[in-house]
Amino acid sequence: DVKVTQSSRYLVKRTGEKVFLECVQDMDHENMFWYRQDPGLGLRLIYFSYDVKMKEKGDIPEGYSVSREKKERFSLILESASTNQTSMYLCASTLGGARRADTQYFGPGTRLTVL
């Protein structure tokens, strides 16, 4: 079974702090994703990575950056946290390539509160 882990389940930070959220997958997947989940809005894609050091902006990249130095690890960075970034953050991965039937595998999520 694919396992996607996230570094923290719950995180509380102060406005202006730099925040790192880490995600690790253990199945050699090429693609990794960061979403945020807010009630009534479903999942919104922040960033996507299809290879080491490669990234693409999603629908809501403002205020976020990402890093993928190793294939198994994808980090989301909030350069200067703000209260409107309080949310549930979900990491996901897929096998990759041109497989349109790919299933996304999700981590357990990190609930971030910015005070």
Next chain:
Amino acid sequence: AQSVAQPEDQVNVAEGNPLTVKCTYSVSGNPYLFWYVQYPNRGLQFLLKYITGDNLVKGSYGFEAEFNKSQTSFHLKKPSALVSDSALYFCAVRDLGKINKFYFGSGTKLNVKP
């Protein structure tokens, strides 16, 4: 552009009764459709997907979904609901142009009462 709609924020059903969670989609071309379930404070878990072939897809935990091309729907169903099915359900469609883009519905909260 691809999109997914889940018209019901919440569905209430009694244990033992059949359940349906609705999903409609808008895509150009043949859709790749998915259902995921999310239990409280957890990530999303894959339930089932439609790629091609039989319109009735069977998935995990006794769930199934019916693909209806003429109505552009992909409703999730279960013949007999369990209290443990209570969770948040998401429908998703994969973008056919940008292969790594998924579009998610807003989610439907399923409440199964004993």
